[in-house]
Amino acid sequence: MKQDLDPAARQCLAVLIVTLLSLLALPAEAAVERYKTESAYLARLSQLGLQTLTEGFESSAWDVARSPNINDRHAFPQVISQTLLWESAAKDVWGSAYSTKAHGVTTNHNWARSGLWGIYEDHNGEPYPTTIRVTAPVPIFAVGGWFDTNPDGQSVGFLFEGRTTANEPGYVLPGYGAMYPGDNPSFGHEFVGIVDPDGFTSVILTGTLQLNEENVLEGGNIFGADDFTFGIPQGQFDYPGDANHDGMVNLTDLQILGDHWQSSAAGWTEADFTGDNFVNLADLQILGDHWGHGFSADISFDQAVQQAGFIIPEPACFALLSFGLMISTCHRPSEFSQGLIA
Numbered sequence: 650m651k652q653d654l655d656p657a658a659r660q661c662l663a664v665l666i667v668t669l670l671s672l673l674a675l676p677a678e679a680a681v682e683r684y685k686t687e688s689a690y691l692a693r694l695s696q697l698g699l700q701t702l703t704e705g706f707e708s709s710a711w712d713v714a715r716s717p718n719i720n721d722r723h724a725f726p727q728v729i730s731q732t733l734l735w736e737s738a739a740k741d742v743w744g745s746a747y748s749t750k751a752h753g754v755t756t757n758h759n760w761a762r763s764g765l766w767g768i769y770e771d772h773n774g775e776p777y778p779t780t781i782r783v784t785a786p787v788p789i790f791a792v793g794g795w796f797d798t799n800p801d802g803q804s805v806g807f808l809f810e811g812r813t814t815a816n817e818p819g820y821v822l823p824g825y826g827a828m829y830p831g832d833n834p835s836f837g838h839e840f841v842g843i844v845d846p847d848g849f850t851s852v853i854l855t856g857t858l859q860l861n862e863e864n865v866l867e868g869g870n871i872f873g874a875d876d877f878t879f880g881i882p883q884g885q886f887d888y889p890g891d892a893n894h895d896g897m898v899n900l901t902d903l904q905i906l907g908d909h910w911q912s913s914a915a916g917w918t919e920a921d922f923t924g925d926n927f928v929n930l931a932d933l934q935i936l937g938d939h940w941g942h943g944f945s946a947d948i949s950f951d952q953a954v955q956q957a958g959f960i961i962p963e964p965a966c967f968a969l970l971s972f973g974l975m976i977s978t979c980h981r982p983s984e985f986s987q988g989l990i991a
């Protein structure tokens with residue numbers, strides 16, 4: 650005898666089957682990717698639609714951690730720059746049993762690849778390997794930078810604390826996390842980058858670590874680094890006024906704003922800071938309000954505007970003056986000038 654399911658039961662069954670199928674179709678954890686050339690790494694970030702955040706340790710966020718020479722060292726346990734937190738993780742990884750000295754991150758000229766400063770970890774003379782943790786407030790997807798080991802010829806890598814799985818060429822260090830070796834022996838600065846499509850909120854920059862037969866961690870080394878690029882989610886790290894995402898609100902951003910003045914199809918990188926797709930006084934006001942962020946502004950915003958040759962349309966004068974601009978050129982041209990003349 651045939652027993653048809655009633656419509657309600659049939660619907661239930663259908664829902665159950667669809668649910669099971671969708672569970673089976675869930676994507677596996679995406680593989681972590683490693684890059685040894687910066688161009689391939691940057692191309693991948695672009696392909697993934699990630700925004701880039703660069704860190705070259707030149708901005709004033711790092712002024713508290715400058716070590717011009719061996720006798721004039723200023724290391725800080727933690728430095729926050731562009732919303733990323735950089736800190737010494739040496740004692741966390743290697744243990745603190747025999748050390749009471751302060752460890753911290755700092756910058757000097759020796760480790761710079763560009764500009765004046767590169768990062769290193771200061772151990773107050775103690776023989777800890779370099780172990781620097783970078784933490785983000787929201788998941789980010791990639792970290793890459795230029796590493797220089799001392800002595801030359803060693804390689805660095807990335808440790809993701811607490812992870813119990815890893816894909817090739819990564820491996821799990823029980824009790825520590827997932828280790829992804831750079832395998833890029835460093836003679837001078839060499840690039841190593843890593844992309845994790847699943848995202849991460851912290852990563853430790855360190856040597857290519859292993860556990861030896863006695864279950865003791867080894868493989869650390871001493872290095873400095875510079876010119877990092879992080880792959881971050883679009884829009885998450887937008888600092889008001891920082892059109893080009895370099896962590897500073899300065900002439901470059903003002904130039905960008907001038908270049909796109911009165912554009913009606915602008916995004917953040919064209920200096921639309923309000924999100925209305927227009928570049929206008931509201932955006933200029935935001936830039937002015939945050940002028941000097943991330944760098945030591947040696948000229949004021951109004952000086953910069955004057956120097957840049959802004960000619961403000963008449964109705965705008967009042968608005969600008971209302972936030973303290975001393976614009977001497979509030980005369981009659983009805984159009985904004987062709988932006989900025991540097």
Ligand SMILES: [Ca+2]
Pocket residue numbers: 705706707761762763764765766767875876
């Ligand atoms: Ca630098």
Ligand SMILES: [Ca+2]
Pocket residue numbers: 890891892893894895896897898899901902
């Ligand atoms: Ca900027």
Ligand SMILES: [Ca+2]
Pocket residue numbers: 920921922923924925926927928929931932
């Ligand atoms: Ca706008």
